[in-house]
Amino acid sequence: MIAMLSIQESLTVLVVDDQAVPRLLARAALESLGHRVLESADPEGAVRLFMQSRPDLILLDVEMPGHDGYWVARQIRAAEQGGWTPILFLSGRNGDEEVWRGIEAGGDDFLSKPITTTLLSAKLRAMQRLLVMRAKLLERSEELRAANAQLRELSTHDALTGLCNRRAIDERLHQEIAACRREGQPLSLALLDIDHFKRFNDSAGHVAGDACLKQVSQLLTDACLRPRDLAGRYGGEEFALILPLTPRSGAMTYARALLRTLARAAIPHPDSPVAPNVTLSGGLTTCVPDEATTAEGLLLRADDALYQAKAKGRNRFFSYEMQLDTEEQLHQNSRL
Numbered sequence: 156m157i158a159m160l161s162i163q164e165s166l167t168v169l170v171v172d173d174q175a176v177p178r179l180l181a182r183a184a185l186e187s188l189g190h191r192v193l194e195s196a197d198p199e200g201a202v203r204l205f206m207q208s209r210p211d212l213i214l215l216d217v218e219m220p221g222h223d224g225y226w227v228a229r230q231i232r233a234a235e236q237g238g239w240t241p242i243l244f245l246s247g248r249n250g251d252e253e254v255w256r257g258i259e260a261g262g263d264d265f266l267s268k269p270i271t272t273t274l275l276s277a278k279l280r281a282m283q284r285l286l287v288m289r290a291k292l293l294e295r296s297e298e299l300r301a302a303n304a305q306l307r308e309l310s311t312h313d314a315l316t317g318l319c320n321r322r323a324i325d326e327r328l329h330q331e332i333a334a335c336r337r338e339g340q341p342l343s344l345a346l347l348d349i350d351h352f353k354r355f356n357d358s359a360g361h362v363a364g365d366a367c368l369k370q371v372s373q374l375l376t377d378a379c380l381r382p383r384d385l386a387g388r389y390g391g392e393e394f395a396l397i398l399p400l401t402p403r404s405g406a407m408t409y410a411r412a413l414l415r416t417l418a419r420a421a422i423p424h425p426d427s428p429v430a431p432n433v434t435l436s437g438g439l440t441t442c443v444p445d446e447a448t449t450a451e452g453l454l455l456r457a458d459d460a461l462y463q464a465k466a467k468g469r470n471r472f473f474s475y476e477m478q479l480d481t482e483e484q485l486h487q488n489s490r491l
């Protein structure tokens with residue numbers, strides 16, 4: 156592999172020449188320098204052999220019957236797709252025009268026949284150096300790409316829970332407002348807050364508090380069943396759920412299911428006046444976005460609804476638009 160190449164390593168060299176004698180001479184010179192040789196006597200065969208064997212370097216005759224060496228170079232460059240195999244042209248002619256055409260076709264150097272072993276050795280060393288430098292450059296680029304991906308992950312995700320952070324939630328909310336506006340579809344947003352979490356921390360300690368936040372986060376992640384649903388940590392013990400294509404009644408049903416799932420998970424709360432287990436309250440807002448809809452406006456409405464849910468006794472979601480909480484909706488439904 157190129158990435159592992161060191162300057163001392165032997166190369167696999169593809170020699171392309173329609174005449175047997177220059178091929179033999181090149182083979183002898185290359186083998187005396189410790190390189191491995193592949194041979195091709197025709198242009199199409201050379202491209203096929205290149206594709207099969209992926210040599211480290213190509214010695215390419217210019218004048219051949221049918222397609223010439225420039226054609227072979229162009230085929231190889233097109234087939235490499237971002238790769239780079241050094242191509243040295245070998246020709247009886249070495250006028251400026253010839254050299255220019257060779258470089259234009261994708262060649263890296265142009266040598267005149269007959270070539271001496273010393274010159275060939277020097278040219279190969281130069282190409283090997285370039286290969287090593289290129290491999291290092293690729294390695295650095297890959298490291299940079301990985302570091303960038305890590306930075307992106309850090310800038311959009313919360314370290315404790317692995318959920319999207321506030322910045323990523325805000326960005327997605329803007330995107331979904333625009334998407335739902337285009338589609339004419341409802342968008343629901345929920346802000347959630349664990350009930351009496353200060354008491355949890357004060358009783359069980361911050362480490363247990365962190366573990367509880369992780370458990371709730373996992374539960375919210377699992378609750379995002381549709382591809383466009385998103386759960387994020389909005390800050391502290393507050394979470395956000397973005398539910399595109401979800402009308403207000405659907406959002407209420409979703410919220411009730413979420414509370415049931417949390418109740419079933421039965422995460423013990425050491426000091427909650429609401430229940431022996433962890434509960435949460437949520438504020439819901441739903442709209443079909445129009446030109447006047449903003450992320451800030453939706454967040455404010457969801458926060459207002461969350462305040463209502465807390466005021467009405469916690470362990471429930473309140474919908475801003477329905478002016479109803481999940482408890483009231485449950486009783487309404489059971490009366491029907």
Ligand SMILES: Nc1nc2c(ncn2[C@@H]2O[C@H](COP(=O)(O)OP(=O)(O)OP(=O)(O)O)[C@@H](O)[C@H]2O)c(=O)[nH]1
Nearest residue numbers: 348349350351352353354356361362364365391392
């Ligand atoms: N363990 C832990 N605690 C956190 C973290 N972030 C915020 N908190 C705690 O969450 C608690 C939030 O307390 P409050 O805002 O008073 O709310 P609450 O006690 O949940 O009361 P209500 O929301 O009214 O039910 C504070 O004690 C914060 O220290 C965190 O990352 N880890």
